[in-house]
Amino acid sequence: MKVLKFGGTSVANPENINQVKAIIQNEASEKIAVVVSAFGGVTDLLLNTSEYASNQDLSYKKGFKEIEDRHFETIRKLIPVKEQSTILSKVKSDLNTLETLLEGSFLIGELTPKLSDKIVSYGELLSSFIIAEFFKAEGLDAAYKDTRELIKTDANFGKANVQFDTTVHNCNAYFKTAQQRITILPGFVSSSGANDSTTLGRGGSDYTAAIIAAAEKVDILEIWTDVSGMYTANPKLVKQAKSVSRLSYEEAMELSHFGAKVLYPPTIQPVLNEGIPIVIKNTFSPEDEGTQITKNTNGNGKTVRGISHVGGISLLSLEGPGMVGIPGISKRFFETLSQEDISVVLITQASSEHSICVCISDTDVEKAVNSVNDAFTYEIASHKIKPVIVEKDLAIVALVGDNMKSHQGLSGKMFSTLGKNNVNIRAIAQGASERNISAVILKNDVKKALNALHEIFFEENIKQLNLFVMGVGNVGSKFLDQIKQQRKYLKQELKLNVRVIGISNSRTMYFDEDGISLKDWESNLANGKKADKSLFFDKIRELNYRNSVFVDNTASEEVSLSYAKYLKNSISVVTCNKIACSSDYTYYKQLKKLATQYNSPFLFETNVGAGLPIIDTLKHLIASGDKVNKIQAVLSGSLNFIFNNFNDSVSFHDIVKQAQEEGYTEPDPTIDLSGVDVMRKILILARESGHQLDMNEIVSDSFLPEESLKTNSNDEFFETLKKNETEFQKTYKDAKDENSKLKYVAQFENGKAKVGLQKIPIGHDFYNLEGSDNIVLFYTERYPDQPLIIKGAGAGAEVTASGIFADIIRIGNF
Missing domain, CATH: 3.40.1160.10 (Acetylglutamate kinase-like)
Structure with a gap:
């Protein structure tokens, strides 16, 4: 039968x-x-x-x-x-x-x-x-x-x-x-x-x-x-969850107690006593194997068998100096709850006996508080014990498995994973059987916690990154193309599953909680909602995905000022926007501090040298104990392109126009030609070298006429270039007469920085710098005479996108 x-x-x-x-x-x-x-x-x-x-x-x-x-x-x-x-x-x-x-x-x-x-x-x-x-x-x-x-x-x-x-x-x-x-x-x-x-x-x-x-x-x-057995986690919250073919009675009981609604917890006891197997099957897929529940047959198999959770939890804390060393406090506390027919889900007590915390159902909170405060009226009145402290809107997540016992590192792995995703743990408990490790967290963090833990314990170390991309113009579109092209490689070779969840330009924004198809993202974005930077952030915070990354491909100051709130919500920031790191020094330091405090990487490799590993190399030098004495660099791909192509047979106006059309300059070319862009870059390098410096302390020797710097539109700016063509030609002729080339150079030494156009003689490291390439010379204590040189393409949408891509991979390896 x-x-x-x-x-x-x-x-x-x-x-x-x-x-x-x-x-x-x-x-x-x-x-x-x-x-x-x-x-x-x-x-x-x-x-x-x-x-x-x-x-x-x-x-x-x-x-x-x-x-x-x-x-x-x-x-x-x-x-x-x-x-x-x-x-x-x-x-x-x-x-x-x-x-x-x-x-x-x-x-x-x-x-x-x-x-x-x-x-x-x-x-x-x-x-x-x-x-x-x-x-x-x-x-x-x-x-x-x-x-x-x-x-x-x-x-x-x-x-x-x-x-x-x-x-x-x-x-x-x-x-x-x-x-x-x-x-x-x-x-x-x-x-x-x-x-x-x-x-x-x-x-x-x-x-x-x-x-x-x-x-x-x-x-x-x-x-x-309606499901094919008990799963490694709730499949409604964790899409990667999979059915477990075999569980022990004890494992199934733990999982069902902690929210696995496939099985009512008391079900197991009668059949456990008789050793009768339970099989959980799917009515709508009867051919699926399902889950068989029997005596422990896992042997030396997997340690963690499932991750479960129970919501609707409140944490009650009874604490005070009057509890220390006083017998019977715990008895009175639990007896009071028992008399009110209140079930305690989790218990934890400080070794100092100063406090006892219990988890109960939200529905029992008012009754519990009143009864416990009544039971300890005398102690509360005499300030020996505080009135019951209540924390609501909580949930419990639990790792379950027979073979977790005495297996080193599981608790550390669990708590570090939650910590990296800024999931605050309010209380923890581990039974003497070591079959269950439980953590009390905010209910809003449940989905993120379950997915993060499932990724670590069940998904062959494939890490999912959830990207939210603002700015899909030249650089942004190339970045999305690169992700589309490399997704398979990233998953197979680097164990990274990169998904783009949200995108935005200045007009519209679009989200897909399961990941945006990168084949037709343009049409989806075109039909998206009206762009709103605040709502974009609100949506990311509402989704509360693990390993969330905000990618800023804009040149917007407003967007750069929003980084702090992203980092405070454990959302990593990757940006090619130089404004944040070259803004007020206190803001720059705040962002660095927040990144550390909330385990949220703040990466900006493309701020200097586009895709070149300039900042990363500098970080490694400093981290390894080296000290930077001097930096010399050509850091503007656009200016290098302009002065490499400018000569007496072509007008300066035409070369600048060409640079703008080919995407070497910012949309507003005065940012590049005024030297502001280079000032920002040398400022960032100085700061990353460990020096406190602000923009107004950098000496700028501008080659542009004053009237060009004061224009209010691109059309006005280009008109002034035509008007001053004679001056530009003279500058070129002077350099040619000295067998030199014109390069816009940035330098940092002895705590001071300067930028300006220089005549570079034959034999100098900068002389043969072609096209839009950048070059940086690091003179350090380890490289005092012959500098460490980094050279290569330093401008263009493709290489900038690749630099952003590299930062994403760094976060994946974080």
């Missing part, structure tokens, strides 16, 4: 019930007991309707009508017309009784636990009767049996305690004489010694099936639901 239990989703509608019939027809010819839940959603409907009635709200009649229609419609769809009359008559009679009970609750304005059990029991009583009649009409050898006649309990209405001796006797007596191969039974319901209807608690249909399975010592208990 075997027992099969089908949950509410499995019998939610006629189509699903037909699927259940097909599963039962495929069973062997042995006897089977089929326990069914109420039709999906009906139990909640009954509870809500009875609450309306007890509040004397006539809306209960609407709820009752919905319940009535639901069952009548199911009968009409499942049962042949000629056989409907008797069934409809019986169901109508039961519904009339239900209506009378609801009217009674409405009239007295009260809903006692006893009355509630009577009302709620009709969900299973009606569904099981209808399904049994459907099976019989389909020719199955089936019979209906009311479990209230089998399972006997005490009179603890709402969550009755089973009287096992009587129940086992009743089950043995019935199944020994039952003639039909299939017995259909309502789950969840039972009866007291006085034959009043009782219930076994939410999820009690699982428990019903387990009680019958244990009483009959069946070969197997099958729990049929």
Whole structure:
């Protein structure tokens, strides 16, 4: 014999019930007991309707009508017309009784636990009767049996305690004489010694099936639901979660206790005592393997078997100097909670005995606070103990596994993973069995915590990065193209799964929580919402993804001033925007400090030299104990391009125009030609070398006429270039006459920086610098005479995008 239990989703509608019939027809010819839940959603409907009635709200009649229609419609769809009359008559009679009970609750304005059990029991009583009649009409050898006649309990209405001796006797007596191969039974319901209807608690249909399975010592208990077994984590929150093929009873109990709703926790105990395997199967994918729950068969296999969570938690703390060394405080505390029938989910106590923390359900908080404060009135009044401290909106996440015992490093791995993602841990607990490590966190961090932990413990060390990209022009579009091209390589070779979740330009923004398709991001963005920098940030914070990275490809000062709030929310920042790092020194230092404080990398390699590893190299020099004495550099790809191509056969205006059109300059070319861009770069290098310096301390020797610097538009600026062509040609001729080339040079030495156009003679390291290349010479204590030279392409959308890409990879390896 075997027992099969089908949950509410499995019998939610006629189509699903037909699927259940097909599963039962495929069973062997042995006897089977089929326990069914109420039709999906009906139990909640009954509870809500009875609450309306007890509040004397006539809306209960609407709820009752919905319940009535639901069952009548199911009968009409499942049962042949000629056989409907008797069934409809019986169901109508039961519904009339239900209506009378609801009217009674409405009239007295009260809903006692006893009355509630009577009302709620009709969900299973009606569904099981209808399904049994459907099976019989389909020719199955089936019979209906009311479990209230089998399972006997005490009179603890709402969550009755089973009287096992009587129940086992009743089950043995019935199944020994039952003639039909299939017995259909309502789950969840039972009866007291006085034959009043009782219930076994939410999820009690699982428990019903387990009680019958244990009483009959069946070969197997099958729990049929809407998922293919128990998962490594909640698949609704963790898309990478996968079904676990085997679990021990103890592991399953821990997981179900901590929120794995596939299985009602008390279900396991009856079958565990008898050693009966439980198999959790998917009604809608019956061919899937599912999860088998037996004695521990994991051997020396995986340590962590699942990650679970339970929400709706509050943390109660009792603390004060009057607790230290005083026997009986804990006893009084827990006794008070017990007397109020408050279940404690987690306990932790400081070794100093100064405080005790417990986790309870949010719904019990007010009752718990009042009762505990009353119990310790004297100690609170004499300031020996503080009034109970409450923290709400919490959840518990837990690692579960039989083989976690004595396995070093699991707790550290768990807590460091949460810490890196700025998930604040309010309390921790680990049982003596070491089968469970639990952490109390904010409920808003649950999804991020589960995904981060799942990534570490189950996903072969593949790290997911979630990018939010602002600015998709020249650089931004090239960056997205590079991600699209390299995604497969990153996943296979570097174990990085890079997803772009949000993108924005100055007009629109677009989000896809599962990752934006990089094949058609342009069309999605074009049809997105109106761009709003504040709402962009709010959306990132709302999603609260692990390993979130904000990528700024703009030149906006407003955007650069938002970095602090990103970092404070543990959102890493990667930027080619130089404004933040060259702004006021205190802001620059604040960003660096926040990055460390919130474990959020702040990377800006492309601020100097586009894709060249200039800042990264400098960081390594400083970190290894070297000291920078002098920096000389050509840091403007645009100015280098301009002066490499400017000569007496072409106008300065035309070369600058060409540089702008080919993307070598900023949209406003005065930023490059005024030297501001180079000043920012040498300032950043000075700061990264460990020096405190601000923009106004840099000496700038401008080659542009004053009137060019004062223009208000590009058109005005280009007109001044035409007007001063003679001066530009003279500057070129002077350098040529000295066999030199013009280079715009930045220099930092002895704490001072300067920038300006210089004549570079033959033989100098800068002389043969071609195109838009950059070059940096680091003179350090280790490189005093022959400098460390970094040279290469220092401008252009492709190389800048590649520099941003490199920073993303650095974060992936963080």
